[in-house]
Amino acid sequence: MPRGFDAIVIGAGVHGASVALSLSRKGLQVALIERDRLGSHASGVNAGSIHHIPRIHFELPLAEVALRSWEQMNEWLDDDCGFRRVGYLRVVTREHELPDVRRSMARVQRYSNIPEQLLDRRELDSVQPGLSEDAIGGIWAPSCGYAVPAHTMNALRRNLQAAGTCLFEGARVDTIEKAAGHWTCVSNGERWSAPILVNCAGAWGAAVAGLVGERMLISPVALMMTVTGRADRLLDTVLGLHGQRLSMKQPENGTLLIGGGYQGAVVSKDWTTRLDPQRLAYNLALAKETLPSLGSVAVVRSWAGIEGMTPDHAPYIGPSLTHDGLWHCAGFSTHGFYLGPVTGQLLADAIVSDTVPDLLRPFALDRITTLGPQSPKADIASPAA
Amino acid sequence: MSTDRFDLAIIGGGPAGLAAASMAFACGLNSVLIDENPGLGGRVFHGIETERDVSILGTDRIAATTLARDAREAATVLSGHSVVDIVRDHEHFQIKTLHGNELRSASARRLLIATGARERSMAFPGWTLPGVMTAGGVQTLLKGARLVPAGPVVLAGSGPLLLLVAVQLLRHDVPVAAILDTTPIANIRRAMPRLAGALWSGSVLRRGVGLLASLLWQRVPIYRGVNTIAAQGDGSIRAVTFKAGKRTHRLDCALLATHVGILPDIQLAGLVDCQLRWDASIPGWTPVTDRNGKTSQDGVFIAGDAAGIGGAEAAPHRGRIAATAAAVELGAIAPDEGDRLVTLDRKKLRRLNRERAFLDTLFFPSPDVRVPQDDAVLVCRCEAVSAGCLRALAAADVAEINHVKSISRCGMGACQGRVCGPLAEETLKDATGRSAEAVGTFRVRPPLKPVPIGAYAAFASDDPPAEARFLYTADW
Numbered sequence: 001m002p003r004g005f006d007a008i009v010i011g012a013g014v015h016g017a018s019v020a021l022s023l024s025r026k027g028l029q030v031a032l033i034e035r036d037r038l039g040s041h042a043s044g045v046n047a048g049s050i051h052h053i054p055r056i057h058f059e060l061p062l063a064e065v066a067l068r069s070w071e072q073m074n075e076w077l078d079d080d081c082g083f084r085r086v087g088y089l090r091v092v093t094r095e096h097e098l099p100d101v102r103r104s105m106a107r108v109q110r111y112s113n114i115p116e117q118l119l120d121r122r123e124l125d126s127v128q129p130g131l132s133e134d135a136i137g138g139i140w141a142p143s144c145g146y147a148v149p150a151h152t153m154n155a156l157r158r159n160l161q162a163a164g165t166c167l168f169e170g171a172r173v174d175t176i177e178k179a180a181g182h183w184t185c186v187s188n189g190e191r192w193s194a195p196i197l198v199n200c201a202g203a204w205g206a207a208v209a210g211l212v213g214e215r216m217l218i219s220p221v222a223l224m225m226t227v228t229g230r231a232d233r234l235l236d237t238v239l240g241l242h243g244q245r246l247s248m249k250q251p252e253n254g255t256l257l258i259g260g261g262y263q264g265a266v267v268s269k270d271w272t273t274r275l276d277p278q279r280l281a282y283n284l285a286l287a288k289e290t291l292p293s294l295g296s297v298a299v300v301r302s303w304a305g306i307e308g309m310t311p312d313h314a315p316y317i318g319p320s321l322t323h324d325g326l327w328h329c330a331g332f333s334t335h336g337f338y339l340g341p342v343t344g345q346l347l348a349d350a351i352v353s354d355t356v357p358d359l360l361r362p363f364a365l366d367r368i369t370t371l372g373p374q375s376p377k378a379d380i381a382s383p384a385a
Numbered sequence: 386m387s388t389d390r391f392d393l394a395i396i397g398g399g400p401a402g403l404a405a406a407s408m409a410f411a412c413g414l415n416s417v418l419i420d421e422n423p424g425l426g427g428r429v430f431h432g433i434e435t436e437r438d439v440s441i442l443g444t445d446r447i448a449a450t451t452l453a454r455d456a457r458e459a460a461t462v463l464s465g466h467s468v469v470d471i472v473r474d475h476e477h478f479q480i481k482t483l484h485g486n487e488l489r490s491a492s493a494r495r496l497l498i499a500t501g502a503r504e505r506s507m508a509f510p511g512w513t514l515p516g517v518m519t520a521g522g523v524q525t526l527l528k529g530a531r532l533v534p535a536g537p538v539v540l541a542g543s544g545p546l547l548l549l550v551a552v553q554l555l556r557h558d559v560p561v562a563a564i565l566d567t568t569p570i571a572n573i574r575r576a577m578p579r580l581a582g583a584l585w586s587g588s589v590l591r592r593g594v595g596l597l598a599s600l601l602w603q604r605v606p607i608y609r610g611v612n613t614i615a616a617q618g619d620g621s622i623r624a625v626t627f628k629a630g631k632r633t634h635r636l637d638c639a640l641l642a643t644h645v646g647i648l649p650d651i652q653l654a655g656l657v658d659c660q661l662r663w664d665a666s667i668p669g670w671t672p673v674t675d676r677n678g679k680t681s682q683d684g685v686f687i688a689g690d691a692a693g694i695g696g697a698e699a700a701p702h703r704g705r706i707a708a709t710a711a712a713v714e715l716g717a718i719a720p721d722e723g724d725r726l727v728t729l730d731r732k733k734l735r736r737l738n739r740e741r742a743f744l745d746t747l748f749f750p751s752p753d754v755r756v757p758q759d760d761a762v763l764v765c766r767c768e769a770v771s772a773g774c775l776r777a778l779a780a781a782d783v784a785e786i787n788h789v790k791s792i793s794r795c796g797m798g799a800c801q802g803r804v805c806g807p808l809a810e811e812t813l814k815d816a817t818g819r820s821a822e823a824v825g826t827f828r829v830r831p832p833l834k835p836v837p838i839g840a841y842a843a844f845a846s847d848d849p850p851a852e853a854r855f856l857y858t859a860d861w
Contacts, residue, residue, distance in 0.1 A: 037788060044791055150791040206857065219855035229799050229835055245849075253794075258838075263853040272658075275831065277472060277481065278850045284838050285845035295842065298835030300801060309855055 002184050002191035005031045005166070007351070009198045010173055010185065010208050013043035014149075014337055015329050016200030017156040018344020019351075024163035026352055031192045032165050033185060035172035035204070036271075039153025042202060043337060045305040047225055047259045048152075049238055049247055050338040051088035051144035052114055054104040056314050058362035060111035062339060065359060067114065067143050069342040076341065079155035082148030084252070088141040089119075089127055090240040091290060093134040097243050104242075105139060116141045128237055130293050139242070146238055146249050149337060168192075176211040183325065196351060198327045203266075203308035205316070205330025214322045216365065217311050218331040222264040222273035222304035224280055230254035231297045239290065246286050256297060258287045261334055264304040273304035309333045317343060317363035318356055327351055328365060391417045393711050394480055394493035395460065396468055396653060399427020401689025402499035403452040404701035405708035408726070409497075410459030412712035417491055418460040419482060421467040422529075425453040427501055428521065429697040431528040445697075452701065463491070469832035471496070471657055478657075478684070483832070488840045495684050495711040498654060499704055502647035502690035505669075505750065506804050507542065508757040511616025512643075513766050520550040520644035527553055534640045536560035539625050541614055542644040543568040544748040545589055548596040550642060555603055562636050564600065565611040565627055567645065569751040576747035583743035589696060590740060608634065612753055616641055645754045648807060650691050655829030657682055663821035666745045667694055668755075669807060670826050676731075678707035686711055694745075699737045702730035755811040764812060765805040767798020772812050779816035786810055786825045799835060802827040 005028075009020040012034035020032040038044075050070050052063035069076070070083045092101055105116050117140045124131060124138050160167055171187040176197070178184070183197040201208040203220035210216075235250035245260035262279040280302055288294045310316065310331040320326035329347055332339060343360070350356050356364070393409050395402045398420030409416040418425075426433035430449040456462065466482035466489065473479075477492045504521045511517065520540060526532040527550075537560045540547050551561050583590050600607065608629040617624040617635075626635045648669040651661060660681035664671040671693045678686045688707035689700035706727045713723040757764060760773030770793045778789055786809060789795055795809050796802030802809075806827045813824045 037785070039791075040788070154792050217857040219857045221853065221855065227797075228838070265853070274472070275470075276850075276853075277470065277479070278846060281841045281845035282850050285842035288838050288842045295839030296837055298837050299832055299841065300799060300835050301797070301830045302832070303830050311855075311857070 002193035003031070005029045005192060005194040007031070007196040007198065008033060008183060008185055008192050008194045009200055011200035011202055011204065011330070012038040012167060012169070013041060013200060013202050014039070014153065014156070014340030015043075015202070015332070015344055016198070017043075017153070017160060018341045019198055019200055019329065019347050020165045021156060021160055021163055022345045022348030023351065024160070024165040026348060028352075030165045031194065032160065032167045033171050033173055033187065033192065034167070034169045037169050038157050038167060039150070042223070042305040042307045043340065044149050044153045045225070045303060046149050046223070046307075046337050047247060047249070047257045048082070048146045048149045048337060049088075049249070050083065050147055051141060051238060052108065052112070053335050054108050056312075057107050057111050059314055060108060060114065062343070062359045064112040064114050066339045066342045070145070070147060070338070073147075073341070077155045077159050079151075079158075081152040081155055082251070083145060084147075085143065085145040086249070087127070087237045088144035088240065089124075089237040090139040090242050091124070091131060091135045092137045092139070092242045093132065093290075094243065095136060098137075101137075101139060101242055114141060115143055128235070128239065130234065130291055132290050132292055135290070144238060146251065147338075148251065173208065173211070176208075178212070178323065181325065196325050196327070198329060198347070198351065200329045202330055202332070202336070203306045205308055205328065208330075209328060212320075212323060212326065214320055214326075216316055216328065216331065218308040220266050220268075221307050221309050222266045223259065223307050223334060224262045224264045224275055224283065224302060224304045225257065225259045226280065226284060226299055226302040228256040228258070228297045229300050231256060234291060234293055234297070241286065241290055244286065246283070246290060248287055248291075256294070258284060260286070266306055271306065273306060275302055275304060307332070307334050307336070312367070315339070315363055316365050316367070317347060317360050318365055321365050389417070389461070389491050390477070391415050391461070391491065391493040392715055392717070393417075393495045393497060393708070394419060394478065394491060395497045395499055395708070396480075397427060397499035397501055397689070397691070398422065398425040398453075398456070398462070398464070399429060399499060399501045399689060400449065400452060400697050400700035401501070401691070401704035402427070402497070403449070403456040403704070405497055405499060405688055405704035406456040406460040407452070408705040408708035409712065411726075412709060413717045414708075414712055414715065416460045417463060417493065418456055419463045419466050419468060419480065419491070421465065423465050425456060425462065425464065428525065429501075431525055467834045468653065469834050469836050471653065473657070483834055483836055483840065486837055486840055488836065488844045495715060496657070496686065497678075497707055497711060498685065498687040498691050499689045499700075500650045500653055500691045501700075502694060503650045503803065505645050505648050505755075506808055507643045507645045507754050508762050508764055508772070508808050509614045509616070510759055510762055511618065511622065513763055514616050514618050514622045515620070516618065516622035516639060517616050517641045517643070520546050520642040523640070523642045524550050524553065527557065533557045534559060536640070537562035537638050538640045538642060539563050539565060539636055539638040540642045540644070541565035541567065541611065541625070541627070542754070543750065544644055544646050545593045545596070545744070547644045548593060548600060550644070551605060552596050552599050555605070561605050562638050563606040563608060565614065565625075565629070566607055566609050567611050567614075567751065567754050568609075568748060570610050572747050572749055576743055579739070579743035579746060582739040588698060589744060613758070645750045646748055647690065647694060649693055651826075652803065652829055652833055654680065654687060654691070655826070656831060656833065657685055659685055659687070661826065664693060666749075668749075668821075670821070676706075677710035678703060679710055684714070695734075695737065695741055696744075699734055699741070702734050705730050752811075752815065755807075756815045757808065757812060764808045765795040765798065767800055767805075768794040768796075770795040770805075775809060775812045776816045779813050784813045784817045784819055784824055786813060787828055789813065790827060796827050801830070801833075
């Protein structure tokens with residue numbers, strides 16, 4: 001006999017944990033099923049950036065609400081999750097990019113109330129001293145910052161426990177059946193059943209959808225991160241580089257976190273990751289070029305987390321196109337962490353009321369289930385027979 | 386940046402690596418010997434190439450000098466190169482080393498890890514005070530940097546190295562105030578049945594008896610059955626307190642050297658994903674190897690203490706066996722030729738194993754030296770994580786060590802868990818009653834040594850490297 005619940009959430013990353021917590025607090029009996037450990041993949045090992053992605057216009061209204069949610073994390077989780085509002089500075093080093101910079105800022109202004117200022121070189125120095133001579137200006141978003149992912153996932157774990165959510169770790173769902181309006185998930189002989197099923201499986205989201213015959217396009221990627229030993233205070237903000245891949249920050253303990261979306265490799269056999277030394281070296285070279293004083297700071301560890309990319313680099317959030325009682329929330333394409341808590345709360349509301357709020361509507365699954373001409377170059381492998 | 390290509394890369398210039406280099410040459414392999422020290426010899430024969438005085442291990446050191454000289458002729462030697470990362474690139478291993486502040490790269494078709502052992506840390510109140518260090522660390526300072534510490538010195542722990550360092554200190558006229566022997570009395574009873582076999586087979590035991598006699602002759606007090614050690618002092622160590630039997634003692638000292646045995650250095654094995662197993666006789670994690678030192682990873686061999694503690698005397702034999710196996714795999718020599726080359730090595734090893742069994746039993750560390758007893762004692766000194774903090778996590782059912790790491794930051798500092806790993810594992814096992822396999826061991830992440838960002842920058846291409854293509858698939 002399967003164990004009966006009101007809802008089953010597959011995947012205990014930041015999204016699954018947030019949805020499960022919100023549903024549990026609404027009085028539902030929730031089973032949260034995780035193939036590995038709560039927060040053991042991208043949610044727990046990402047760099048913790050809390051800032052919007054100007055490129056994706058339909059995500060900006062959600063981003064604005066998400067930024068506010070981190071300020072209020074104490075009220076939701078009784079823990080600040082290490083959130084620090086240090087601001088996000090996107091440095092511009094190439095003159096020819098200025099028109100694009102202005103377009104990007106106009107887009108943010110049009111779709112949200114997230115404050116951004118264009119800084120000239122002198123203003124840049126007052127926000128972040130020590131930048132490369134090439135820096136000609138930057139976009140300054142003071143309401144952004146960073147949080148600590150491991151800390152956040154641990155706070156979620158404590159709150160899930162308090163809310164009575166049943167967390168099952170080390171349980172990979174192999175089969176999903178539907179009968180008489182109830183979903184039954186099976187993992188290694190164990191069975192759970194509920195009328196509502198939420199797919200929060202991140203990089204594994206398409207695989208979970210595939211178990212019920214629904215098609216999603218999510219490519220698992222391994223994103224590389226690097227941390228240094230403790231250094232003197234070199235970096236006051238979350239720092240990015242316009243038109244290039246770079247993201248770095250220096251949390252309070254003095255270590256520097258450096259990334260920017262450089263890919264290692266995913267070994268699909270055992271879901272381990274491999275680093276790519278060339279891309280890693282380039283990432284670090286770019287960091288040093290942007291902030292030259294980094295040169296003598298020593299790297300102590302590099303690693304990669306597994307993340308799910310969609311063709312337009314925005315997540316799938318919403319009801320299934322093929323089944324009642326099934327919801328998807330996956331494929332956050334490297335910017336899932338900061339959106340996680342608020343998306344989870346909104347999705348739980350949507351599930352209980354069976355109405356998708358305006359903020360989540362643009363992420364519906366009918367957006368892209370096939371690759372259009374504008375999509376990034378991609379290989380599509382056929383689903384498992 | 387150019388990459389040199391070799392048949393075999395031997396990492397570690399101790400007795401196993403040196404002997405492997407000579408054997409690889411004899412088998413016709415083009416090999417590179419990579420070692421982080423300025424000269425060859427490893428830890429046990431540190432400074433062998435520059436040292437003139439024949440110390441207490443006279444004959445051994447002369448033999449080691451020959452090994453080092455032969456190795457230099459047999460292989461390309463990269464001294465002062467710390468291996469920081471290894472990645473497999475089709476049929477080759479790309480080995481990245483840090484030389485000064487510069488990253489270098491070498492490539493080889495086979496890998497022979499001979500990085501030896503590391504000392505087990507012992508954590509007790511005051512162990513992070515300046516003036517508390519491991520006996521191996523004291524020895525390295527004496528042999529390598531020729532730094533003679535100021536006395537009086539107290540040595541605490543268990544095992545032959547403790548006696549050796551005491552004698553070496555006395556030779557340098559450093560006063561040794563006492564030796565605090567933590568060997569559990571019960572171990573002696575358990576080890577006795579293996580004594581006769583051990584006496585006939587190896588030399589460690591006979592030497593140990595000699596060292597002991599020398600210490601007794603010089604009237605160094607030896608306290609037996611010692612526990613509850615604490616370093617006292619403010620700013621640096623002034624005294625050590627401990628219990629021996631029912632009595633509590635206090636001895637003034639300027640240096641406390643501890644030694645509670647050694648563990649295989651599994652950093653490189655972990656980095657290249659060799660399968661590890663829990664060896665209850667050490668106790669500690671050990672790479673899984675066959676009798677030739679071949680690991681679970683294709684093309685990776687491990688020899689010497691890094692493949693499981695066998696001692697310095699066994700190491701050259703193990704190095705030769707592994708190098709021969711690599712040569713057979715590469716097709717440089719025929720399998721039966723390989724067998725013939727190492728017949729004597731195998732025979733010698735069988736004999737030495739009898740002594741090893743005795744030593745392992747006698748010096749098996751008791752739980753109270755493996756697990757910090759006091760909650761306030763730091764396990765991870767880099768990130769200031771206490772034993773009490775780990776026990777609190779264990780009580781909340783967080784006991785898998787990589788999970789503990791992500792929450793507590795234990796093992797995330799400059800040492801990357803090399804010092805605190807075994808301490809943290811033992812603390813978690815003790816607190817939960819779980820097996821070593823359930824607690825696990827720290828995942829090894831590159832770089833193995835801190836590397837300046839500037840060194841990576843010099844290594845990087847000018848243009849952004851090609852991005853990986855996305856693969857959308859439901860087949861997971």
